[in-house]
Amino acid sequence: MKTPGHVLAKRVRDIAQSCALNARSEALPTWCPGCGYFGIHQGLNKCIDQLKLPHHQIVVVSGIGCAGRYPFFSHTYGLHTVHGRTLPVATGVKLANPDLTVFAIGGDGDGLAIGGGHLPHVARRDIDVNYLLFDNSIYGLTKGQPSPSSRPGTITKASPGGTSEKPLNATLLALTYEASFVARLFAGDPNGMALALREGVKTPGFAFFHIYTSCVTFDKAFKTWSNLKQWVHPLPPTYDPTNRRKAFETVLEDNFSTGIIYRRAN
């Protein structure tokens, strides 16, 4: 019920007391206001909170790009690496200390372009790393160039005539590479994201989270908030994520269904 006054106050107080979001660092994120990454941040924080993971047992490994800044805003151990190398580094961290919960974080440029070669191998090795691919189809930190997931015809300063390349479908890739857990999520839905993240973290082996998000600064045409909100929709409740064949069908037919696409049946 929306009421001002005491009801509002009570709600704020409840949130303050729940300390729900302690997995944040002290520094205010430097992402542009409105950035979808905030939603992912919120989702991951909720997941950490709900799973009651001790913060010092978490390592967030990130690459370069706006997503690379993630560890600075997270009250966890962080390792901000070089461009594209998130997964190998995360592999090292996880193998070195299997007690740690490792999140690898990178954007679509980091994970599909320069670092695209690592994805199949980490999936193949089935390292128990949780990889969050922030897919906004644009290079944000370098001020707006097309990325491997940009749709054809993307016009940027680096592609004034529009791109001609086909976009990569990260979910499909992960599915093809036989990741143990594949989810497709939406940055605007932190609660749904937290749910899927929880499941992914609990699943042993490589978990891949393909997260649609928006760059409010450099993408005014494609993955805008309003478009994403229109496009994105949850998988039907009857969907069986353990059926890999069905998962392929779903992903091939529908680019925007969200939820747990595939999980290896135990």
Added chain:
Amino acid sequence: MPTVDVTVEVCGMAGDGTIAAGAMINEALSRGGFSVLGFDSYPAEIRGFGRCVTRSRIGSETIVAMGTDTHVLISLNETEAKSRISFLAPRSVVIFENNPPTYVHHDASFVAELPPDKLLYGMPLSDLAAEAAGTPRGRNLTALGGFAAICGVSPDLFISVVESKFKTKGEKILSSNLKSFEAGYTYALREFSDKKGDAIQFPELPHNDRMVMLSGNQAIGMAALDAGLKLYFGYPITPATPIMEFLASTLPKQGGRVVQMEDEISSIGAVLGSFYAGARSMTATSGPGFSLMTELITHGVMAEIPAVIIDAQRGGPATGLPTKTEQSDLHAAVFGGPGDSARIVIAPTNVSECYHYTIKSFQLAEKYQTPVIVLTDFYLDNRVENLVMPLASEAETRNANVSPTGSEGGNYKRYQITESGISPRALPGMEGYIFTATGLEHTEKGSPDYSPEVHTAMSEKRHKKIAGALVDLPKPEVFFVEDRLDVGVIGWGSTFGSVLEAVRAVREKGCRVGALKITSLSPLHASLIQEFMERCNKTLIPELNYEGQLANLIGHLHHGSVVRLNLVTGSPFPPSLIIRKIEDLIDRGDI
């Protein structure tokens, strides 16, 4: 007791058992109490066509280098052996197949080309082996039998080597090999009794079972094991692959894991990741792979994450000469990568140092929280030396992490600026020390900061830290200390053995020469090097590269006296060239 210094070569085609034969010679003579240094060369195409040559230098006194001349050539393939003729010393022994399956035109005949002074020992190797063991595949052992008989090596040495080598492969194979060896030994003893005494004879020395033959790569692998390595990440590349292979078979036994990664970038990435998380890990590569690693190495520098990287140098640039030796990655190791990225680079000069410096590199990496690069080269990696089984002391393997003490509360500064530049490093899982390691310039607490003040202070911190590591790094070692030298020769890496041998030889002629061994290439003990150079009228720096990369590094320390001697033949530095150069310098009288 007569001294002996003999170089034995086995030459054959891939598949002839050449390498195995060479290894057995090394092992046998090592057990026989000799100092052995072996070095093989083989083609990049592992099972394809191509020449294999093993060289073993065997001496009654310590061998520090591979010589130029060959005294005994055991040919398992005459077409290939032709190329070795020019290396043969006067009156050297040539053992060869004298009943090959096909006829050879004289244009192509090995024997036809042998100079007349050579002592020829033709043997029907294939026939002997087939007769003794039912298969000609043991003909390399038959040849070894011949070698033992001709050069007066006790067959028991070879028999014990064969036994230890083949005992795991079953009685049948062992006896087949022993029979092949014995057939050759008996044949030679019988057939060449009339020439007895012509050939070089090995004296009988006290046997030494404590000695083992180790290659540089094996030493590195063993060092890593002894250092408590937990994870190895690598990508196949000549000449570093043997390290991975060695560890793949040994590391799991002590609870570790070898992961063959998808490339060198991921290898170093994973190494940084596991060091970040507190586990000792390592990768080994060669020039092409090393160049891929440079970005992440500098990330280790910036983020102050330890790492141990073996760069086994080979001929370059690019793919270059994958199976040839060269010392041309020095600049890349010391300087390679973006920015002012000071790091520690050490280069062992022999197999023993390979072991000890690799172990040391883990401590250095941990203590100074920076990548440590161990520079070896094809020659050092693959050469075998006999040495007492190295054993690391407890002090050498001790964990050198500088951990934060006490509870800093929420105020832990991962990159705290300290007197030494070393900041206490927390590991994930430690409560109360959460931080983010980053390759961005950062404040003491690790937040990104590009301000001039911070970058200046942090650059200074990192460089000060590396400079401070000098105290823990092996000092340059002076050989033949004298107040004044006509020529001082400075060597590094695998070349230093050649330097030492050359200096030793020239000194025997009464010249005032000395040698300096540099093993710490970054940071440099500049004052010690300078002091040495000042005592020399001329400083000679022989290196296996074109540019004179060490000379570039230290040349400025003493103007005007540095003479470079560069060689890019892909082979180890022959001491003879150095001797000639020293003598030239002295003869020219401009000293």
Added chain:
Amino acid sequence: MARERCVIIGNGPAANAAAVALRQETSELDIMMIGEETFPHYRPHLLPAYVAGAISKEDLFVTPPSFYEKCNIRIRLGQRVVQVKLDQRELVLSHKEIVPFDALIIACGGRQRIPERLQIFEELLLTLKTPADAQRWIEGLKSAETILIVGGDLTSLSFATAIVSAGKRVTFMLDEESFWPLPLSRDLADDVKQRLTRKGVEIIEASCIKRLTRKSEDVIEVDTDTGLIASNLVGAFYGLIPNVKFLVRSGLDVERGVLVDENLRTRFDLVYAAGDCAQIYHPELRDYWVSIGYRNAMEQGKIAAQNLSGGMISIAAPPASIFCAEGVMVNTSWWMEF
């Protein structure tokens, strides 16, 4: 310990005199001047001569920018103070910057006054207070032949004579608001009339202006109770009023100007007002007066600075130059200067 900061609001004669005097007193003080105009310190009384072309623009300016550097005085021009928070001892500038101060001298001067009844015609009227105003006059005079001057302060007198000598036809309308803040007495009117006529200015009398209308691109018609007057330009010279609106809710006593005592102190510690914006209560007069004019302002600026530095100097009140206007005594040095 941080150096004490003195902020001077204004960049006119009082402000500049105060800054210089302060600097002479001590080098241990950070002095910052904040002026709303973008012009460096100039002589407003020379503006008529400048408009008439008698002097060059450079002659208007008193001090070069290097002067402030030399004196270690920080000068900020084109920046407006919108609020003074005396409790926090902070100023708020229009761009929302907060400037702390330990001591404050308010010397923000006056601005051209337009009577309330003429304010809706403001865009048809030219004034002459700043070099920017002067520039508008110079532009206008290029094509104008006839100029009507309404109101009438001392600037207008020198201005009228200056442009007459530049060959323009000048009509001077004396109305009831003329010579504000002085009441237009018969004697004063006659005196002015005589002086102006002698110099070639035509005088008309009317009690008030009803309306101004732009008839064409260059003709403005003035509807007065005694008839219509058409002219190319209309200049409004109704004197200056202290520029103190921004201080009204600050806690300072503000009436016409900032109320200060004879030492130029306000009721707040280390806060002074000087120059055209100060309304001084003088115990000898037992009354308030505001002071208008370049020399007075300089004098007051200096005194404020000296008192701020520990002095106890009272402002002298030369009775001869004090007039009563709308219940306030006015001390005009410019009247003497004319």
Added chain:
Amino acid sequence: MDKTVETAAYPHNEANAQPSRTYYSTHPADLHYIGVNVPCQNACPAFTNVPAYIRCLFEDRNARSYDLNRIANLFPGVLGRICSRPCETKCRHGEPELGKSVGICHLKRSAADFGDTAVAPKQPTRNPQGKNVCIIGAGPAGLAAGYDLAIAGFQVTILEALSEAGGMLRYGIPEFRLPRDVLAKEIQWVLDHGMTLRTGVRVGRDVYLDDLLHAYDAVLMAAGCYVSKPLEVQGEDLPGVYTGLRFVMDIASGKAPSLGNNVLVIGAGFTAFDCARLALRYGASNVSICLRATEHDLRVADEEIFETKREGIKILGLMASNRIIGVDRLEAVEFLRTRPTELLPNGKRKVAPIQQSEFVVPCDTAIVAIGQGAEPLPGPGDKDRRGVIRIDTRTFRSSVPRLYGAGDYTTGPTTVIEAIASGRRAAQRIVENLAGSRTTQWAVKIEDANITDRERSWDYIQREEMPTIMPVQARMVAPTNEVDQGFSPEQTREESKRCYLCYLHYEIDMARCIYCRYCIDVAPRDCIKLVKSVVLNEVGAVVGFEETKIWRHVNAVIIDNARCIRCGECVRVCPVDCISVSKVELVQQTIPCGGTNGS
């Protein structure tokens, strides 16, 4: 074949599509919310729902706009001209960085000008109670009280001493500010609710209070303040010295005074300004208003000060009258200079006369308009030193049972809107006491609202100026000419756009918020905050926020409705649609017969 794009909207969008709901709350925290966040409505003594009526004007629902006004203040046409506008000083648009307050009062007049004023009187909310109430005084307080009592089912009789109803509205406010037809119409509407008005009946002369107390179940004193305060200086009774009230009432009754050229008005209130402007209209040529403090301390609206000056009246400050000089007739006034001293918490400036600073201002007429007091009455009850019955301003009761008081009579001179509010509140107390239960209560009505259609550019519209008769000389042609001409429909629409509609409440749903700060980025001012905790007062209302710049301490992103200018930018950019808008209004709820008697 491409099914992907046409799929259903993401579920959280449905949050805004929920059916509209309405809640009423009487929780003190919610009432506090109104106080802080709808400053105009809260500032209005009668709690006029300002945003709502301005919004109606924008939507061209003028009749509703008028009605919304009349519900609260009964006299929109009157107040739209002469209200003291406490709302405008609180209007958020008038905060320093935001420009000028909305012309709330002018818009009220527009509601009266364009709305349908001929609304039928309301029916009583209860059956006749069989009880009667007598109200003494047909001024704003008396009429307002009568209205509420009549609605509540009482028999109401109003006694008026003067010849017509309206009190100060008719006799104290000059016609050039308030045309008599407007006044008459609105008074008539109130009277049409079934009251008996008896004019020319003065209590204490024609009837006696004791008798009234016998005849009626309750008596309400709403006789206003008609006794002028004296200056208490020498010479005050000389011919040529008027009291402000006398002067104004004389003119209102058609007696034109002779003034001479030079008139001094002594006083600082509305009456002083009315007197000065009337003096100018009745022949004076040189009129000055003399203030003890300064122009800046005046409580009179800036617009009125400006109009006054524009008409040529001088405003002189820092002078206190010391003596009135003249032999048979006033010749001059002697003043002392004053010095401002402390600033009182209520914003008034205290001044102290400076001894021996006398100066003399010659004049032909002096009008002393420094205030009025209530008239002493013979009769029972506790009285003050002047003989005026004491009334508790909270309970509206006197020491005499069934004798109540309201309006200026109880408080001293205030404003029309305060008198109306006072009358209505007193009526509620009477109803409560006579009927045993309240008929109405104030409640906060909260309902879902659609996003505002306000455009950000509207925030930059300049305040519309009230068109007046120009040139100034034309105003003087007939002294009764209304100076303010009223807004045109276009001006009304433009000005109505300026209202921020503070009755809209913007709230971020923290459960869905992703803390992306987009809203903060587009916010026009620091109205959205990163908050660690909220500060609550004893009733649980939000009274402050503990802001933080430390990310892990940011528990919520909160819209500070007290800073919010309702521009809607945050709602438009919110990526996850977690900002909702609800409409929050203070409304008077009718309690059905036998309803709750709670708070």
